[in-house]
Amino acid sequence: MVSALHIIRPGLLTTVQDLGRWGSQAVGVPVAGPMDPFSHRLANALVGNDSWSATLEVTLTGPEIAFEDERLVAVTGAEFDLLLGGQSVPSSVAFVVRAGSRLIFGRRLRGTRAYLAVAGGVAVPQVLGSRATHMLSRMGGFRGRALASGDQVPLGQTIPATWRSSDPARGEGGASVRLLADRHARVRVLPGPHRDRFDDEVFDRLQSAPYTIGTDSDRMGFRLSGPTLRSERDTSMISDATPLGVLQVPASGQPVLLMADRQTTGGYPAIATLVSADIGLVGQLGPGDTISFVACSRREALAALIAQERALMGVGGASRL
Amino acid sequence: MxxxxxxxxxxxxxxxxxxxxxxxxxxxxxxxxxxxxxxxxxxxxxxxxxxxxxxxxxxxxxxxxxxxxxxxxxxxxxxxxxxxxxxxxxTRRTSPIRVPVCYGGTFGPDLADVAAFAGTSEGEAAELHTRRIYRVFMLGFIPGFAYMGSVDARIAAPRRAAPRSRVPAGSVGIAGEQTGIYPSESPGGWQLIGRTPLRPFDPERAQPALFAAGDSVQFYPIDAADGQW
Missing domain, CATH: 3.30.1360.40 (Gyrase A; domain 2)
Structure with a gap:
């Protein structure tokens, strides 16, 4: 059946996200998508959705949401005190929300962004093949913006029989699939597309000490402060593509880590690129938190990604029983 | 390569x-x-x-x-x-995409500066902008924004020292040898010489972006009364 989530309080910044608006970067359309793709996928797997279903990304301060009908729900990523009808419910485990119940995000314990998946998925209209919100271009999600009090966010259809008969609290081990970054993350990098514009010594310096995330950081990117990474070569560059997780180095030498809402192109050289498996770790950080970078091989990057995929497949398999 | x-x-x-x-x-x-x-x-x-x-x-x-x-x-x-x-x-097209532009006035608040840069009149500066057929090199910055070039060196005025916080949708700008159209309202530092009633980007259209990399584009002048704004 079709129903809606009623947003009583939206929290600081709650947006609809799916795995992103791919295929339109050639005409300048940013990809967007979850800042912690792993937690987004885990939440979907726990409630039996496919990984492309849309979830709500909750930032720092969580929402209060009323449910119209009975749904299987999971919250992953940042840990909050979760209250359902006054009772505490766990993170990273699927639970049933009865029709008319309210889910309240209380105190945040760890991490920056939580993902709320509901069986059937969030069913806002697709724009260019995606439901992801890109706020700057007012595209996708719920009317192109963050959720506000009074919004009624449409949900997709579910077939309740598929989960009603099973144990309501499932997906054991969901939380242990990956450790949650707590104010610091050590992440792996591969050389960036413009690595050859930097001396080896500068690439070493990137790994020499942690960087602090600046207050003017958002879903587009994190401004970092730490060891200065000046390019010894020509600093002017013809604009190039800007993949997720590249570390751009502007003239100041203080790098900017490009995240989900980045523009499709940019004119600063990129010294390094985060491995895909570690994007979600930095997605759990916020202003004032720190990041350490360590170089790895392509083989290590893929091994880490395969390990995550295996873990998610295990959860997905369990939730389909 | x-x-x-x-x-x-x-x-x-x-x-x-x-x-x-x-x-x-x-x-x-x-x-x-x-x-x-x-x-x-x-x-x-x-x-x-x-x-x-x-x-x-x-x-x-x-x-x-x-x-x-x-x-x-x-x-x-x-x-x-x-x-x-x-x-x-x-590629999608072989003939230039023709783009109507109302030059100067409130639609092109920087046309006077560009004319001064060129050492000529506003009319002549606009004429120089329409005379060439431009190539769309790529899209980026915001959805549907096409980087086109190259403009006549005489009107290739550098970006404004202080960017505007709000550039209206449809604004046609120059930044050095590049020219382009702001598809939606956004901050921007390009010299604004006019405005087009065309919508370079609309996600609801079958073809959301008017331009693709490799297209050729020619601007032509219209009066404010000729456009639906």
Missing amino acids: RLVPAGDSVVIAEFEDRIDPAVNARAVAVAARMRQAAVHGVRDVVPTFRSVAVYFDPLRTDYDALCLRLQQAAERSAAGEDSGVETREL
């Missing part, structure tokens, strides 16, 4: 390091070929001034096979196989 990996899920084919229609034509042709090839796991193919970025799912794409495909596409473009008839199949 060389292939540069950008992390574990993007590979970039780089051509000569300059802004040049011939170099850009290779990037556009290689991008078109890679889209046609529909390699398993490829998420996005993005041509820029002098490169093509291919985004892929590293768990579903054979990286070596993908790189080989890119090599082959680049070799064909270098051999000139993308010229003539084949180019027409690979």
Whole structure:
């Protein structure tokens, strides 16, 4: 059946996200998508959705949401005190929300962004093949913006029989699939597309000490402060593509880590690129938190990604029983 | 051409390091070929001034096979196989897209500055902007924003010292030898010389973006009364 989530309080910044608006970067359309793709996928797997279903990304301060009908729900990523009808419910485990119940995000314990998946998925209209919100271009999600009090966010259809008969609290081990970054993350990098514009010594310096995330950081990117990474070569560059997780180095030498809402192109050289498996770790950080970078091989990057995929497949398999 | 990996899920084919229609034509042709090839796991193919970025799912794409495909596409473009008839199949259009512009006044608050830069009248500066057929080198910055060039050196005024926090949608600007149209309201530092009633980007249209890399564009003047604003 079709129903809606009623947003009583939206929290600081709650947006609809799916795995992103791919295929339109050639005409300048940013990809967007979850800042912690792993937690987004885990939440979907726990409630039996496919990984492309849309979830709500909750930032720092969580929402209060009323449910119209009975749904299987999971919250992953940042840990909050979760209250359902006054009772505490766990993170990273699927639970049933009865029709008319309210889910309240209380105190945040760890991490920056939580993902709320509901069986059937969030069913806002697709724009260019995606439901992801890109706020700057007012595209996708719920009317192109963050959720506000009074919004009624449409949900997709579910077939309740598929989960009603099973144990309501499932997906054991969901939380242990990956450790949650707590104010610091050590992440792996591969050389960036413009690595050859930097001396080896500068690439070493990137790994020499942690960087602090600046207050003017958002879903587009994190401004970092730490060891200065000046390019010894020509600093002017013809604009190039800007993949997720590249570390751009502007003239100041203080790098900017490009995240989900980045523009499709940019004119600063990129010294390094985060491995895909570690994007979600930095997605759990916020202003004032720190990041350490360590170089790895392509083989290590893929091994880490395969390990995550295996873990998610295990959860997905369990939730389909 | 060389292939540069950008992390574990993007590979970039780089051509000569300059802004040049011939170099850009290779990037556009290689991008078109890679889209046609529909390699398993490829998420996005993005041509820029002098490169093509291919985004892929590293768990579903054979990286070596993908790189080989890119090599082959680049070799064909270098051999000139993308010229003539084949180019027409690979790109969307052959004739210039004509864009009406109401120059000057409130729609083009910087036309006077651009005219002063050129040492000529506002009318002559606008005329210089309409005289050339521009190439769309790439899109970026915001959805539907096309980087076009190259404008006559006389009107190639540098960006404004202080960017505006709000540039209206449809504004036509100049930044050095580049010209472009702001598809939606946004901050911007380009010299605003006029405005077009066309909508360069509308996600609800069958073809959301009016322009694609490789297109050619010519501007022509209209009066404010001729446009639906």
